[in-house]
Structure formats: structure tokens, C-alpha cells
Amino acid sequence: MKAFVFPGQGSQFVGMGKDLYESNETAKNLFEKANEILGFRITDIMFDGTDEQLKETKVTQPAVFLHSVISAICLGDEFKPAMVAGHSLGELSALVAAGAVSFEDGLKLVYARAMAMQKACEAAPGTMAAVIGLSDEVIEQTCAEVSTEGNVVVAANYNCPGQLVISGNMDAINAACEKLKAAGAKRALPLKVGGAFHSPLMQPAKEELEKAIQATTFSAPLCPVYQNVDGLPHTDPSEIKVNLIAQLTSSVRWTSSVQNMIKDGADDFTECGPGKALQGMIGRIDKTVAAHGIA
Template sequence: MKAFVFPGQGAQFVGMGKDLYEQNPLAKELFDKANEVLGFDITSIMFAGTAEELKQTKVTQPAVFLHSVISALCMGDDFAPEMVAGHSLGEFSALVAAGALSFEDGLKLVHARALAMQKACEVAPGTMAAIIGLADEKVEEICASVSKEGSVVIPANYNCPGQLVISGNVEAINEACEKMKEAGAKRALPLPVSGAFHSPLMQPAKDELQAAIEQTTFKAPVCPVYQNVDAKPYTDPVAIKNNLIAQLTSSVRWTDSVQHMIADGADDFTECGPGKALQGMIGRIDKTVAVHGIE
């Protein structure tokens, strides 16, 4: 069975989508529409901006979403998913590609999400760190031991076996990183981000995004969408909405999502969007499945 997966923030690169725009009439139409919807010229930043401009959350999230969704839609009949999933932001791309959200509504929600997350970062500064080479259970145990009232750290992204990202207050992250190294982690590397994504520090953004999601029309997707919060497949629009609202303060259960997709018959994964991060993760989760990018 064919599964299509969509990457999250961090996969962006300058020049992304330019070839699609120049070579595909549908892509050009959708990119031009995106500039109208957003009220600024995102394509000029994507195609020829600086890495610094592209790194701003309010630009990065719509940019990765646009590249991912437009790449999928421009495949024509070759885009025939039997299941989809997206990593964090990529869940919005997956929902649009699978027909649960319109292109315009998906883009508006992603833009609202990016602005809300940016604001939450300013209200409650936090950070994240990649932990390499420790069992999930050990990472969870250390996070729990470090967390206390007013200073929290939690596992945010379960990317693949031996690779987790933790998220929380800066002091708590620093303390947790030291303890991870003492426990035998190969690396405990703070990431260059200004926010504690997928942690309780994102509560203000969740509240803001919830209002936008509740006002948006969702339809049943053409195939099951495996959602981040519990890694299970959904087709009911109400459940999909609720999971999307919960996502901002919940862990991304990517390892479980891929394993559940494989258990349900997926043997061919295509990553739609910039970069190859998900291909690498899926290869480490299960070496027996076919994994490739859209190109």
C-alpha cells in the first residue's frame, strides 16, 4: 500500500518550489494564489530570499506547507494515497493533500499557527534539544526528573528509535541535556529555535489556533490520516479537528505513526516536500519498506 508523508519546519531551503513554479501551470496558479491569501510575496522569499528571511517561523511554516502540498497536487494521477501522515506542521499538508481541508483554508490555518507560535515564543521563551542514542524510556525518565513547577521539559518529537527531541524552558533543557549525556546519550544538542514547540509552553498558541480551527470547514479525507497526537488513523472530521488542536502542546509520535501505517499495510512511502528528513527516519524505523522522495 502507498503512503504519502509530509515534512515539518526545518526542511526549508532557499530556491524551494522555483522549478515547480516555472514548469507547472497548476503550481504557478497555486503559488500566486498563496501570495494573495497571505498578503505578502512569499514566493520571492522562497525562490530568492535569504536563509535568514526563510527561517522566520511566520515564513517557514507556510513555505514548507506550500512546497509540500503543491508538490503532491502536481503529481496528478500519481498522487493516489492509501494513507497519509505529516510530521508536526506536515499534518496540515497531509490534510490538504488528502482533501480534508481546502488549499486556501489549509494555508490560512498554517499562517495563523505560525503567527500564534511566534507570539507564544515571545511570551514564554523556550528551546528544544535533539537527544541521540538513548532509549525513549530513559529520555522520558530524565525529563520527568528535571521538570518542576515553572520549569518543564518533555519529549516533543519521537522521530525514530534512538532519536528524540525534547522541549521546554531553557534552564530545564540545559539540565536535562547534561543528565542525558551522563546517562550515555551520544549527543544532547540544543537546537537553534526560539520556542518550546509541542510542549505546555505552547498553550497560548493552542488557544489561538483552536478558535481558527473551529471556524474552518473540514471534510472526510480520501484516505486515513495518521495523526501526531496518538499515531492512529482518522477519517472523521470532528476527531481530526480535535487532534489538530491538541497537537501544539502534545508530543509528535512519529515512530508509532510509521509503525502503525506499516502494520496496516503500508510498504511504499513517498515524502512530499523539501528535504529528506522523513525518508531517513522511516528507514531507521523499518528497513524493509520502500522509501523515496517525490523527485
């Protein structure tokens, strides 16, 4: 069974989508429609901008979304998923590709999400750190030991066995990294990200995004969407909305999402969007399934 997966922030690169724009009329029209909706030419930054321009949150999130969704649309009849999932931001790409949200509404939600997260990052500065080579339980326990009121660190992204990303206040992240290295982590390094995503520090962004999600029409997707908050399949639009709202302050349960998709029959995963990060994670979760990009 075929599963399609959609990457999140961090997979972007200058030049992404340019080949689609130049070779496919449908893609070109959708990119131009996006420029109109956003009120600036995001395509100029995606195709020919600098890394710094592309790293701006208001650019990064819609850029990754656009590349992912337009790539899926351009597959035409080849896009026949039995199930879909997306990592963090990629969940919105998955929902649009699966027909639960329109292209226009999806892009507006992504932009609202990016701006709300940017605002939350400025109000409560934080960061994230990748931890390699320890069990989830040890990392969770360390986060609990380090966290205090007003200085929090939590497990944020369960990417694959032996790779977990933590998120929180700067001091708490630094303290947790030291303890995790002492506990035997191969690596515990802060990431170059704009804030503490998927942590309690995103509460103001969650409240802002909730209004935008509740005002948006969601339909039943053409196949189950395995959502980040619980790693389980969902088709009910009201459930999907609730989970999408919770996502900003909840952990991304990517490992269990992929494991559940495989349990439900997925044996061929196609990553739609920039980069190969999800293919690598899927390979580390289960080596028996195929994971590749768009051919």
C-alpha cells in the same frame, strides 16, 4: 500500499518550489494565489531570499506547507495514497493533500498557527534539543526528574528509535542535556529553533489556533490520516479537528505513526515536500519498506 508523508519545519531551503513555479502552470497559479492570501510575496523569499528571511516563523511554516501541498497536487493521477501522515506542521499539509481541508483554508490555518506560535515563543522563551542514542524511557524519566513548576522539559518528537527531541524552558533543557549526556547519550544538543514547540509552553498558541480550526470546514479525507497525537488513523472530521488542536502541546508520535502505517499495509513511502528528513527516519524505523522522494 502507497503512503505519502509530509515534512515539518526545518526542512526548508532557499530555492524550494522554484522549479515547480517555472515549469508547471497549476503550481504557478497556486503560488500566486498564496501570495494574495498571505498579503506578501512569499515566493520571492522562497525562491530568492536569504536563509535568515526563510527562517522567520511567519515565512517558514507556510513555505514548507506550500512546497509540500503543491508538489502533491502536481503529481496529478500519481497521487493515490492509501494513507497519509505529516510531521508536526506537515499534518496540515497531509490534510489538505488528502482533501480534508481546502488549499485556501489550509494556508490560512498554517499562517494562523505560525503567528500564534511566534507569539507564544515571545511570551515564554524556550527551546528544543535533539537526544541521540538513549531509550525513550530513559529520556522520559530524566525529563520528569528535571521538570519543576515553571521550569518544564518534556519529550516532544519521537522521530525514530534512538532519536528523540525534547522541548521546554531553557534552564530545564540545559539541565536535562547534562543528565542525558551523563546517562550515555551520544548527543544531547539544543537546536536552533524559535521556541519550545510541542510542550506546555505552547498552551496560548493552542487556545488561539483552536478558534481558527473550529471556524474552518473540515471534510472526510480521501484516505486515513495518521495523526501526531496518537499515531493512529483518523477519517472523522470532528476527531481530526480535536487531534489537530491538541497537537501543539502534545508529543509528535512519528515512530508509532509509521509503525502503524506499516502494520496496516504501507510498504512504499513517498515524502512530499522539501528535504529528506522523513525518508531517513522511516529507514531507521523499518528497513524493509521503501522510502523516497517524488521521482
